[in-house]
Amino acid sequence: MGSQEVSSTVDWQGKHVTVAGLGVSGVPAARALHERGALVTVVNDGDDERTRAQAAELEALGVTVRLGDGATLPPSTELVVTAPGWQPDKPLFLAAAEAGVPVWGDVELAWRLRGDDGRKPAPWLAVTGTNGKTTTVRMLASILRAAGLRTEAVGNIGVSLLDAVVGETEYDVLAVELSSYQLHWAPSLRAHSAAVLNLAPDHLDWHGSMEAYAADKGRVYEGNTVACVYNVADPATEDLVREADVEEGCRAIGFTLGAPGPSQLGVVDGILVDRAFVADRHKQAQELAEVSDVDPPAPHNIANALAAAALARAFGVQPAAVRDGLRAFRPDAHRIEHVADLDEVRYVDDSKATNTHATEASLAAYDSIVWIAGGLAKGATFDELVIGAAKRLRG
Known part of the structure; x- marks a missing residue:
C-alpha cells in the first residue's frame, strides 16, 4: 500500500483510477468503476486477440485501454486496482x-x-490455504443452500466477486x-468468519519467502467477528489465528481428523461431530454427517468438509x-476423479494437484500407486514428497 488511503465510502466521480490487468477481474473492475463516474485507464502487459477483444468492449464504454505496456503509471493516477497475479515488485507498483x-x-x-x-x-465466509480452497468453498456453498440461504461460491474460482457484490x-x-x-x-x-486450511510452500517466487506467503494467508483472519477456523494438524494455521487482530468475542475453532476437543470439529467412529457450536x-458433541456423506471420502477431503462445516455452523446453520x-x-x-477401471487397475485424474502438498494428499488416498507426474516446480523440491510416499509407490 502507498502512504495515502482512500476512505471506505469513495466519491468516484472524476477520480483517476488505473486498472492493472484485463481478464476475469480487470474487466468487471473497469466496468464497475466507470459506471460510478471514475476516469478509468486499463493497462495490460499482453496484446493478443483475446485482450484486444476485451479492450474494444471497454473502449466502447469510454474506458481508456493501453495494451502491451503494464509498466508505466499513467499520469494523474489516484488509485491502482490490480489483477491478483501481478507481482508486488512490478515497476507500476x-x-x-x-x-x-x-x-x-x-x-x-x-x-x-x-x-x-x-x-x-452480504457477509463473507472466507477460505484460503495452499490446497483444498475451491472444494471447501463449493462444499460450504452447498451447505448454505441446503439451509435455504441465497449464496454463491465466488472469488478465486472463476466467478467474479465484484460481479456478485x-x-x-x-x-x-x-x-x-x-x-x-x-x-x-x-x-x-x-x-x-474465515478458515486457513493448511500452509505449505507455494508461489514463493511471487511472495519472496515462506514467511511473506504465510503472512498474506493470515490476513484472512483480520477483523473476523465470529470464528477463525484453523487446522489442528497444521500448527502454523493456529499461529496465524493467534497473531490476528479480531473482533472481541471471535473464537478460534479447530478441525481435526481425530476426535475433537472443546471448540473443535472432528471425526468419531465415522461420524463428523461438532464440539464448538x-x-x-466441554460435555456435548453434535453429530453433523457421516464420513460416507463426503465424496470422495479421502482424508484431505474429510478435512475440507470439516472446515466448510465449521464456517457454516459459525453462520448459524443447523x-x-x-x-x-x-x-x-x-x-x-x-x-481425484475416477476415470476408468481396466484389467483391475483404477485410473485416477488428480491433475489439479499442482504442488507438493496437494500431491501428498492425493497419494495418501490410495495404498498402491503408479504415479504419473509433470508440470512446473514453482520453486518446490520433491525429495520429502517421494520419501513420504515411497511405501505406496509401485513406479
Missing part, C-alpha cells in the same frame, strides 16, 4: 508507492463497493475463495443442512 498512490486488488475493490447501492451487504442478485451470505495474491492486496477486508462444548449439503456436493473435474 514501485512507481505507485513512490507517488503515494494506494494499490488495491479486485477483492479490496469488491469489499469497498459492497452496499454502495444502498442494499444491505454489485450485480442484481441479493445474497444472504457469500462463500469466498481467496488466494494469497488476492489477500496481499486486500488490506481492509473483514470477514464474518453446542451449548456445552446440523441437518450440513449433512444435506455434503451429500449434494459433487467435486469438480480433475480432483
Whole structure:
C-alpha cells in the first residue's frame, strides 16, 4: 500500500483510477468503476486477440485501454486496482508507492463497493490455504443452500466477486475463495468468519519467502467477528489465528481428523461431530454427517468438509443442512476423479494437484500407486514428497 488511503465510502466521480490487468477481474473492475463516474485507464502487459477483444468492449464504454505496456503509471493516477497475479515488485507498483498512490486488488475493490447501492451487504465466509480452497468453498456453498440461504461460491474460482457484490442478485451470505495474491492486496477486508486450511510452500517466487506467503494467508483472519477456523494438524494455521487482530468475542475453532476437543470439529467412529457450536462444548458433541456423506471420502477431503462445516455452523446453520449439503456436493473435474477401471487397475485424474502438498494428499488416498507426474516446480523440491510416499509407490 502507498502512504495515502482512500476512505471506505469513495466519491468516484472524476477520480483517476488505473486498472492493472484485463481478464476475469480487470474487466468487471473497469466496468464497475466507470459506471460510478471514475476516469478509468486499463493497462495490460499482453496484446493478443483475446485482450484486444476485451479492450474494444471497454473502449466502447469510454474506458481508456493501453495494451502491451503494464509498466508505466499513467499520469494523474489516484488509485491502482490490480489483477491478483501481478507481482508486488512490478515497476507500476514501485512507481505507485513512490507517488503515494494506494494499490488495491479486485477483492479490496469488491469489499469497498459492497452496499454502495444502498442494499444491505452480504457477509463473507472466507477460505484460503495452499490446497483444498475451491472444494471447501463449493462444499460450504452447498451447505448454505441446503439451509435455504441465497449464496454463491465466488472469488478465486472463476466467478467474479465484484460481479456478485454489485450485480442484481441479493445474497444472504457469500462463500469466498481467496488466494494469497488476492489477500496481499486486500488490506481492509473483514470477514464474518474465515478458515486457513493448511500452509505449505507455494508461489514463493511471487511472495519472496515462506514467511511473506504465510503472512498474506493470515490476513484472512483480520477483523473476523465470529470464528477463525484453523487446522489442528497444521500448527502454523493456529499461529496465524493467534497473531490476528479480531473482533472481541471471535473464537478460534479447530478441525481435526481425530476426535475433537472443546471448540473443535472432528471425526468419531465415522461420524463428523461438532464440539464448538453446542451449548456445552466441554460435555456435548453434535453429530453433523457421516464420513460416507463426503465424496470422495479421502482424508484431505474429510478435512475440507470439516472446515466448510465449521464456517457454516459459525453462520448459524443447523446440523441437518450440513449433512444435506455434503451429500449434494459433487467435486469438480480433475480432483481425484475416477476415470476408468481396466484389467483391475483404477485410473485416477488428480491433475489439479499442482504442488507438493496437494500431491501428498492425493497419494495418501490410495495404498498402491503408479504415479504419473509433470508440470512446473514453482520453486518446490520433491525429495520429502517421494520419501513420504515411497511405501505406496509401485513406479
